[in-house]
Amino acid sequence: MDAYQLFREFYTSLGMPLRALIEFKARRAGRNPGEVFQKPWLFLRYVEEALGRHNAELISTLFVEFVRRRKIYAQSAAEALWSEEGWRRFLQELGGV
Numbered sequence: 001m002d003a004y005q006l007f008r009e010f011y012t013s014l015g016m017p018l019r020a021l022i023e024f025k026a027r028r029a030g031r032n033p034g035e036v037f038q039k040p041w042l043f044l045r046y047v048e049e050a051l052g053r054h055n056a057e058l059i060s061t062l063f064v065e066f067v068r069r070r071k072i073y074a075q076s077a078a079e080a081l082w083s084e085e086g087w088r089r090f091l092q093e094l095g096g097v
Contacts, residue, residue: 001072003080003087003094007040010066014059025050040080041087 011019023033026046036043048056060081067077074093079086 001070001094003091004037004040006067006070006072006094007043007081008037010063011036011043013066014062022047022050039084039087041082041084044081 026033026049029049031046031049033046036046044056044060047059060078063081064077067074072094074080074090076086076089076093080090081087
């Protein structure tokens, strides 16, 4: 399983209104929302800045559930979008590194 493709599928599953809000607020803060496709670990940082910590934690939980629904049992999924190290562990669990 390609972790980057999995993230893109998750991102798309969030729905257009939420994605538009996150992207708008990221741009307004001088960020490049497209950067999260090369560096998924930045995604929750953008969400946290735009919508608060509680919403970032909610989206993190949604990512874990998204991964599980695909029958992928990666223990590091909860950390994957919070830090580069978490993403690296997620890649290793999926066999991507």
